[in-house]
Amino acid sequence: MDITNIHPKVTPIYQTSVFKFASLAELEEYYTTPDRGGRFxxxxxxxxxxxELVAEVARLEGAASGGVATGSGLGGLLAAVLATCKAGDHVLCPEELxxxxxxxxxxxxxxxxIETSYVPLAELYDxxxxIKPNTRLVLAEVLSNPLLTVLDGPRLASACQAHGIKLLIDSSFTTPMLSKPLSWGADMVWHSATKYLGGHSDVMAGVVVAATPSLGRRLHAVGTNIGTTLAPMEAWLTVRGLKTLRLRMRQHSENALAVAQFLAKHPAVAQVYYPGLTSHGGHELAREQLLNGWFGGMLSFRLQDDSAEAADRFIQRTRLFPFAPSLAGVASSVSYPLGTSHRGVPDERRQALGITPGLLRLSVGVEEVEELLEDLGQALVN
Incomplete structure (x- = not known):
């Protein structure tokens, strides 16, 4: 069958581990031409x-070119660290991570x-x-997980540039629809594409793109050499998710704001963490820094009864927020940071961060918001 005249609108899934060469000359061209000469x-x-996935994320982020797609979000972090650090180097992070x-x-x-140390975000800008003589990388999140602390990205980027230190930004909660860290002066943007980029809770993936072609090539080389490269099917699914990213992020944000406002008035709720609320300590910074007037689909809240028993009652009563350890799908979900995302963090650090037994994190989906509010109301009844 002659397939040369087939022109699909959507890139097919290239479910193959290897590609063919016609000659030794073609093989040599592949290895010696920049960007492989378009060959695989x-x-x-x-x-x-x-x-295609890396190129599309780079386009959305305004990256020069290049990066790496990995088999999970943490695979992306691993690639970014190894692309910039070696044994004996130091990484600096906020405690809210x-x-x-x-x-x-x-x-x-x-x-x-490779050593890592943590300081309060409010103090990190200084x-x-x-920093130490061996500090090579700073990592921070646009919005922290799970308490949605807002990063002053341009301020941190300026400080890193002044000291010649690379800056990696985790934009998994915000996506390029809400935040473009490279425009601040960050060196790399990292996404757990399992979350909003994929968006349908059916793929595990990570993507890191860089501000400069040389760093992008280094990320790609690390991913290749350590074998964290994403599989074709998962890359295809993530690209499919990107096609509706703007629509989804708008609806996630609208629904999350309505949910946050509802929870803030509920007598069973002690505190709501959502930067779209004027009561949030980082609201003005978020309003100034985030794009499109959107604040994202993630929020956390603490029950008045700050206990694991009260949290479990909510988890078992809710119908539209299934209990799941991840986030950012089109369907809403609830997570329990103490027992999931921060399970491996020492107890004293969790307490200092405010991750208590009555803290719940909601990933607000794109369902009809009235149905979500009705469900939350019945789940919070004592």
């Missing part, structure tokens, strides 16, 4: 689907000789106090 050889290095990132950095990277 081995899917661990490049595949049309993963290449996703628990999975803390476990990877503090439990695994230390075994490779880098002079915290």
């Amino acid at each position: 050889g081995y899917s661990r290095s490049e595949n049309p689907n993963t290449t 996703y628990g999975g990132s803390v476990v990877l950095l503090s439990h695994e990277m230390t075994r490779l000789g 880098l002079e106090r915290w």
